[in-house]
Amino acid sequence: GAGVSQSPRYKVAKRGQDVALRCDPISGHVSLFWYQQALGQGPEFLTYFQNEAQLDKSGLPSDRFFAERPEGSVSTLKIQRTQQEDSAVYLCASSLGRSGELFFGEGSRLTVL
């Protein structure tokens, strides 16, 4: 497709369950970002990849959060042992370069019961 694709769009998890969120960036986009957006808030930075290298993961809230982009294209955000406070929309964005426009996916809405 032409845009950033995220799946699943909606995920309901029981507390303690592991989840994996997938991001398919625009082909050729070097940079990939993950953000967490709570209701009524702005996107909070989680982590940033340039190709397959994870250059910044300072925003990951705990060691339960893990992201990878092994071949420099598709990325997966994994959350282990989900907690209620993990409920949010997880946004993926890609760009050609750091000063370029960020293209966002529609997000994956995670609800932890």
Added chain:
Amino acid sequence: AQSVTQLDSQVPVFEEAPVELRCNYSSSVSVYLFWYVQYPNQGLQLLLKYLSGSTLVKGINGFEAEFNKSQTSFHLRKPSVHISDTAEYFCAVSDRDSSASKIIFGSGTRLSIRP
């Protein structure tokens, strides 16, 4: 560390009235600045960006923003709003001189247009 402050969480205006959405940033280095818009039930999209050069930046849908380095501000303006401008607007900043800089977003301003 960089940060972005959007002073108004909500801005109600009448249709065809002018609007200004305020954004201030905090950074010890040179920055890139952005405004993104999120229409209801849609993903974020770029409205405009400041990278260098002229401090007045024009974007899509008649919006413009002015970079003011001394006041560390990047306010967004439109001379006459339309109902279709109803959306959430996010200001964002990144470090210009770093090869690995995250883009930091403000908490957003909800613009509601009254007929």
